[in-house]
Amino acid sequence: MQQALTTIFCARRILTMNPSRPEATHVAVRDGRILGAGPLDELAGWGPYTLDDRFADKVLMPGFVEGHSHVSEGTFWRYLYLGRFDRMDPDGKIWPGAASVEEVVARLQAADAKLGTVGRGAPGEPLSGWGLDPIYYGERRVSRQDLDQVSTTRAVGVMHASGHIFNVNSCALELAGLLRLGINHPGVPVGDDGLPTGELKGPDAMTLVGRHIGFDREALANDEPGLRRFARLCVRQGVTTATDLANLLPADAVAMMRRVCDEPRFPVRIMSFRRFQGVTPQQAVDHAVDLRDLSTEMLRLGAIKLFVDGSIQGFSARLRWPGYYNGAPNGLWYTPPRPIRELYRLALEQGILVHSHTNGDQATDMALDCLEQALLDEPARDHRFTLQHCQLADSAQFRRMKALGMCVNLFPNHHFYWGDQHYATTVGPERAMRMNACATALSVGVPMAIHSDAPVTPLGPLFTAWCAVNRRTATGRTLGTEERIGVADALRTITLGAAYTLRLDGEIGSIETGKRADFAVLDDDPLEIGAEHVKDVRIWGTVQSGRVFPAGDM
């Protein structure tokens, strides 16, 4: 019988996340799994091997696990990036941030000219951008007149970084039937001329123009090229397992994802959650049970994502007293308590994992209450139900999570991108400093992950770790010194921590015997580079199930 091939990689340093052996110099891989990590002479005992020294000057970590992202990050790169900050695309190109509205317009004009000259699109093909964040441009609002400078014959539309707002030109408004007097909707501000300014806030207003500016539903669903782009981004960021949170997972999308993910050179394991929407709790759990059986090594299915409330910056999150700092009315429930309780109960009964989006602290309270009641009916010891975002949780809520066996996946990237707005407008200074209380969660002992919510903020676990370690805002304010965590804790959180919330910590998240050979391959050592620079660690690529993926080849 032929002996399976063994490869032993040597590295400058291997940070294993295995508490029994935190560091090593070599890791042996066979059949895509780890035989062991340690000194070469120990590993040689597994029999004949090939020594691979290409990582001799690299640092290996367990492949990063992104516990809250959306595959649509890959889809969005088909549009023009117009964000305030530099962002790397799936090809590794860094798109510089746009410093002003004028710069945004100039980039759109250049893209418009290109559409014209190459003759790719007849006039009328929309021009779409994404990542816009006008809060960095002071009081200056983007208007349809700004975008009319790009084109008056082609619909032009740009999605904001938050994903909750579009800015469009007059042509797009006209196509959507909105360039008229008498519009009375909080999401569609009108100018002095009585006509909409071109800013469209919230899903209702956005749906009307989305189809005219290239953001139609069909374009965003079941997007195979987008999935492939997303995977390339994962390699560039050292990610070997990423969540897709959430997806309605119709049969055709599942078939496409299974086919693509199981290709021999597809580099990232995807865990796609079934969104709880438009079905009863029973139907959702039944669907999840069916999906669970369709899981493959590289595509994990059978978990459910639930939305309890909206977003803080959109003022649709449910806050407890005293509510929003600027006095805005309380947000919206996206799901009432009764179906939540029922969903939890049925999912516990079937062993289905449920992750719940809660942003506001009242939404978190409600989710805790619902799970507490569901657990009385259906006691379960190791459910790992996870609160996603859970940005405003206080220490009492973390203690309840601990008591109920919950996990949390916090969103420290918010501090950098919107921390200043949270401080000044949405929740005010004290709660802005408490937001995403990573240190409290760890000290209470709640199993914790941290996330990017890509494409809302860029995919990049090391950047997310940097945010949790430094809590720096875009203007340089440190938002909540006491809630900073150490680099070692942050690194464990983006590997084993996230894996635990996905019930995958027995398979991935650390470099030790029996686990998947998933590594992030780093040029710099995140434990040496200094807490201020964790985000600057250079990423060479990944090893996923023993397959080597240099970022440079993506």
Add this chain to the structure above:
Amino acid sequence: MIGGFLGAGKTTLVNHLLRGAGGLRIAVLVNDFGDLPIDRDLIVGSDGDTLEISGGCVCCSYGSDLMEALLELPRRRPGIDRVLIETSGVALPGMVASAVGLLEAYALDGIVVLADAETVRTQAADVYLGDTITRQLAAADLVILNRCDLVAAEARDETVRWAEGQAPNGRIVPAERAAVPAELMLGLRTHVGVSATGILRTPGGVAASVLYESLEFTLDRAVDVDQVARALAAPEAGVLRAKGCLQDTDGRLAMLQIVGRRFERAEAPVGATPGTLVVLGLRGQLDRACVEHALEER
């Protein structure tokens, strides 16, 4: 727009209306098909997110995307006369209404919010849902206070007064088993020769004519339509709904619709008979003298 918290009777009401559609082709848009929203005997077919209903009506689920469903509806189902939007239990009908206002193809008729007379005040005190319930009521043109048969008269009156406070722009309509005249919800007709009793089909129980009263007026002269509208929409008139085709003093022929305190005037369609007005209200509350006064020359 039909709003209200879970269990308030929205589904029952929708089924009543489908039974009492009287030839109108109604499209019912529901949040989801979770618990089957339509009585089985009314369903004549189903296809994915659409249920075919006897009488040319249809029921579609819109999941999270009502706007998409409304945009698609005219293409998918031409010739629909009325759209009933059943909002989810935690949706704010006022917000949904303003979203519908963005669509040129639709005009909002009214916002009806159902409340359970027995439990609404407890719900309104709920730490999580209280403000959702009160914001729902605050947006209502008509509040159907359902399950009044389950509460004592005194408690009911107290709840009516409470609801009046919560719904300053709404009229309170006590009901049992969500039984209200179809015309209250689907609109009155002025173009058919109606009689006061003939139009009141109240499915599912007590004869409507016992509880409701309708009045019909014929006018052979022009009136100030805006002034008439304001007078009829004022609480003392007791008008829950009105529809009229009136000759305005400015020379135009106006179609006037009133639901609670909401009124809207539009160009009358070609061929409309001028000088007709039908009003509907609760018996004992609809004030004929007040309505007549509103129509008087001044």
